[in-house]
Amino acid sequence: MINIKNKTKSIPLIGVSKSILKIKELIHHVSDTCLNVLITGETGVGKEVVAQNLYTESARVSQNFVKINCAALPETLLESELYGYEKGAFTGAHRNRSGKFQMADKGVLFLDEIGDMPLALQSKMLHVLQSGEFSPLGSEQEFKTDVWVIAATNHNLEQSMAKKTFREDLFYRLNIIKIEIPPLRKRKEDIPPLIEYYLKIYRSEYPNNRVEKPNSDIVSKLVNYPWPGNVRQLQNCIKKQMIMQSWEKTFNDLPKENGQDSTIVGTDKNAMEIQELPDKKAVNSTTQIISEFVDLSTSSDKLFEDISLKKIKKMAADKVEKEVIFFVLEKVGWNRSRASKILKVSYKTLLYKISEFNIHPHIE
Amino acid sequence: MAELNRLLIVDDNQDILSTFYEFFNSMNYEVKTASDGFAAVKLLKDKPNFFDCLITDLVMPNISGVGLISIVKKEYPDMKIIAMTGYGDQPGALASEAEADCVLFKPIDLFKIENIVAQLLITKDNSNSKQTDD
Numbered sequence A: 001m002i003n004i005k006n007k008t009k010s011i012p013l014i015g016v017s018k019s020i021l022k023i024k025e026l027i028h029h030v031s032d033t034c035l036n037v038l039i040t041g042e043t044g045v046g047k048e049v050v051a052q053n054l055y056t057e058s059a060r061v062s063q064n065f066v067k068i069n070c071a072a073l074p075e076t077l078l079e080s081e082l083y084g085y086e087k088g089a090f091t092g093a094h095r096n097r098s099g100k101f102q103m104a105d106k107g108v109l110f111l112d113e114i115g116d117m118p119l120a121l122q123s124k125m126l127h128v129l130q131s132g133e134f135s136p137l138g139s140e141q142e143f144k145t146d147v148w149v150i151a152a153t154n155h156n157l158e159q160s161m162a163k164k165t166f167r168e169d170l171f172y173r174l175n176i177i178k179i180e181i182p183p184l185r186k187r188k189e190d191i192p193p194l195i196e197y198y199l200k201i202y203r204s205e206y207p208n209n210r211v212e213k214p215n216s217d218i219v220s221k222l223v224n225y226p227w228p229g230n231v232r233q234l235q236n237c238i239k240k241q242m243i244m245q246s247w248e249k250t251f252n253d254l255p256k257e258n259g260q261d262s263t264i265v266g267t268d269k270n271a272m273e274i275q276e277l278p279d280k281k282a283v284n285s286t287t288q289i290i291s292e293f294v295d296l297s298t299s300s301d302k303l304f305e306d307i308s309l310k311k312i313k314k315m316a317a318d319k320v321e322k323e324v325i326f327f328v329l330e331k332v333g334w335n336r337s338r339a340s341k342i343l344k345v346s347y348k349t350l351l352y353k354i355s356e357f358n359i360h361p362h363i364e
Numbered sequence B: 001m002a003e004l005n006r007l008l009i010v011d012d013n014q015d016i017l018s019t020f021y022e023f024f025n026s027m028n029y030e031v032k033t034a035s036d037g038f039a040a041v042k043l044l045k046d047k048p049n050f051f052d053c054l055i056t057d058l059v060m061p062n063i064s065g066v067g068l069i070s071i072v073k074k075e076y077p078d079m080k081i082i083a084m085t086g087y088g089d090q091p092g093a094l095a096s097e098a099e100a101d102c103v104l105f106k107p108i109d110l111f112k113i114e115n116i117v118a119q120l121l122i123t124k125d126n127s128n129s130k131q132t133d134d
């Protein structure tokens, strides 16, 4: 029987580096053990891909793969999402609702960003993993769980334990199998096969697009770029190239830290500007705008998934608002109440926007 | 006692591994070593039913000692298992829960652990002699 919810598309784990090959082998050896797994690594390295590969190689593949992001929800909501609730458990609980533990029964429960789980919920999680039982909020009934728990985090949990923000007993209970994914810059060999793979995927999506393979010069630049956003950032770069139709330009647009800008090394600034000119002409302002939005894209295998007009409107408005708020705040020396008067919004709204857009004073 | 007893020793600390190796070798055991749980699982798959006893550290990369114990209990239920840890109570408690025959805390007295191995293997031989194979 094919389960509807089980449409989790399986992305192959692309890579030829020693670490990726070892991870593949490890996945193969542990996928039928049902032992708790902890996957660690920076954002965008492929933790979720590894979790999905564990699932698709296991006998549980005919059951559900249920994901919950422990960083995205406030504590009370996260708790009811995990365990479900009974009608009347709290105001607004109009009927019974089952939680992720129930939905993942006999399948996989993927606890993403476990390092951000509030301490109180960590205790409860520990208790559930220990006893193999849980009860929905407001219910007396104990349910037996049969889930394979795979957890992931970009935190260093050893440090979190030292700071007492992560429970040691929960750490050891999750850390039965540990899969550590190194950042992309530490496994540069994986970059060319990843580029090839995603070019192929995006091309099949838009067969009419002209897709240019990067020449060896660009490949070596891409291989040596540090990719702070890891594979996710590399994906966005490839998408962007498909819009800009210029690898040179796409690469130059990548954020560079001082000293990492390979195009500047050995060339004086004028020479670089001249070199950039033909590209500037080729890339008109429309593709420029679209490529900026691709930069903000978070979806993986769809080239244009994030580009709905509504979303773009919001992104564009946010971007302008952010710039204007920052400008005004700097002008008034970060006197927020003056700024709110100038901008004609309430003080509270301004504070909310400062935090939403993550606006900070400019430090010289 | 014609055959030597076969031990699999697993620790990610190379010094401990070689110390144990030398010691048990000199005490007339046949010893193989692995530097983490994953290496151990591969060794075991290569040589099923070869080892009499597993001595494993608990906190290790890839497959932890606790993971290794669970796998061994399931796949090779005849093997005796000794867990050792230097990381406080948590991993030790999990090793007991995974049904290690014995959990020791580091630093470990080599003669004491040899004693335990010998004891465990006697009980193993006794239970095996009833349903003799090789």
Ligand SMILES: Nc1ncnc2c1ncn2[C@@H]1O[C@H](COP(=O)(O)OP(=O)(O)O)[C@@H](O)[C@H]1O
Pocket: A011, A012, A013, A014, A015, A041, A042, A043, A044, A045, A046, A047, A048, A049, A050, A231, A232, A235, A299, A300, A301
């Ligand atoms: N080894 C890989 N092979 C193919 N795609 C990958 C690989 N690693 C990461 N990706 C892709 O990169 C993006 C980020 O991966 P993800 O698993 O979400 O990272 P994380 O969970 O570590 O932040 C996803 O779109 C994923 O499909």
Ligand SMILES: [Mg+2]
Pocket: A044, A047, A048, A112
């Ligand atoms: Mg993720």
